[in-house]
Amino acid sequence: MTLIAFGVNHNTASVELREQFARIVDAQSFVEQIGLTSSVLECVVLSTCNRVEIYAVVPNSVNEDQFFEIFGLSELKSFIEHFYTYTSDAVVRHLFRVVSSLDSMILGENQILSQARIAYQLSVEREWTGAILRRLFERAFKLAKEVRTHTAISEGAVSIGRVGVELAQQVLGDLGMVSALIIGAGEHGQLVANNFKTQGLRNITIANRTIERAQEFAQQIDGSYCALDNVSDILEKIDVVVSSVGGGEIIVDKDMVRSVMRNRRYKPLVFIDLSVPRVFDVALHELDDVYLFDVDDLRGLTDQGESLRRSEALIVEGMAQEASQDCWRLLHADQHNRTIGQVFQNASTLCNKELERLKSQEEFSEEQLHVIQRSLESLVRKIYHHPVQYVHGLANEGKNNEIQNVMNILLGSKLPEENDS
């Protein structure tokens, strides 16, 4: 089996490509479509505003081109230079860097951990995960917790929501007299709302697909709420609109805002689109006194307190490297234990067959058969004791190819390329 990961992030692809990829893999039925079949054994899809990644376990080793075919994403093959692909221990290293926020747009930000947890939980609930991805993600989350507890990488880190609020301030100045509309009542929406409140903004309206959720959230922050379909009705009285909702459908378009601007006498209106795929029409930015920003635009404002976090990042890199090596060894040990179990299972099957043969001859009593069975089991353990010890020794030395050869001999047949994971 091979552990693989591939995807795009804010460093490799524009928001346009990320949203195109996200649209495909965000679809609820994505994994059902490709199926956890013989080609994909386990799968976790991590889709955030800055990255869209697939972590999977596949039966055979694959090359870069095959990644797209396995997941039925041939239409994205022309963008191959924007995708990164990892296999085996590189996957572990990459995931550990991601959850430690070393790979984030804002170094040290905390949202990625909860986003990864949600993605993993979704896969567990849908039974897309198995022993390998479970071990990988649980260990990654443990590392992320250690990193945030024992280092200062998150100190002074601003969330993308905070950056959005700062940008709104850059246009609108004092937020005390400003009205905000937050589309989406998820984690990002709550972060943005809390940041707005901290900056003195009092008039916040929440719009959400599920009106009950909008109402609940609005009550928490002492704001008002409306249905997503009614956004155009209240836009005239709003100064800043922040979206953090998924789905990919355009919620606010140019024509809608053009008439709104006329009615609000061209008072500046700020749109901050934290959704990927984006939900505000990109043409909004063409309108006078309308300022539209997406997650990529916010990159320029993410350097607050970065020097401290950069120095901490070196420590975190070391922790991630060490933890990924440990985890990779554990994954291998799991793999070897499973193979050794298979060896014993084969032997046990042979013993049972032999017992059945003796039983059919009716020459032995039940007690005698029981003694023979225990003797056979003891014999098997003794025969395999030294080979198993030898395999464990090789595993400790990291000699995976030699382990594979020994296992092939013990199983009496060649295993399907198990040298990767």
Next chain:
Amino acid sequence: MTWLVVLLIVAYGLVALFERRVSVRVPLYVASIVHVSLLGWLMSSISWVDPKIGLVGVSWLLMAGVIWFIETPKVRSLVPALVASTALMLTMALLAPNSASSIDDVQLWISIHLLLILIGYLGCVLGGVLGGAYVFVSAKLKSRKLKEIRQYPTLTTIAKYNFLSIGLGTVGLLAGVVMGVFWALSTEQFRFDVTWVMSFVMLGWYSVGLVGHLMGRQARWNAWFSIIGLGLLAVFFVFTSLLGSWHLGVLG
């Protein structure tokens, strides 16, 4: 009369300071009634072309604007500037000599006139610079070059000071022109020259800008108006300097 004007100035100063409080309404209305009474008394006792009447009259018109705007949220930001301008013009009225004054008084009069006009032009220049800053920061935001955006003031702050500068410039020009016109009329020295034309055109331009703002035009309108205004001012200055004007005919 002097004490009455001083009282009015103090009252208007307090209104300018506490204009957001509802309790300033009563002193404002009382001061306005006293103001119009003062104007009536002046008109009955001295020549109507006297600069004092001009200043008291124009300042009362500004107060009428304040009374109108103070109840209108969208243009309420004008109130402090207008009240402050009224207080300034009343102070000028207090200092202004009448038409039959000595040569020393006339020198003072000319100095005040020049000072007001200079304040007006300074406001216009500042407004032009701030208008440029608004357009620059707005263009930075539009081009989404946010790397250095923190080092610039916010758009709203620039817009606010841009508007205040234009307001100050317009009021300074208005006060200076009113003083000049009334004094010139009272001494029968009024005649058109390039400087008159320049001042009237600039006053007209900025008045249109302010009225546009009151009609609902926002910060971008003010910014472009003040930039073009600065350009016009520069052209007029060059033109006037080349012609050697500056009212030299009148003053000489």
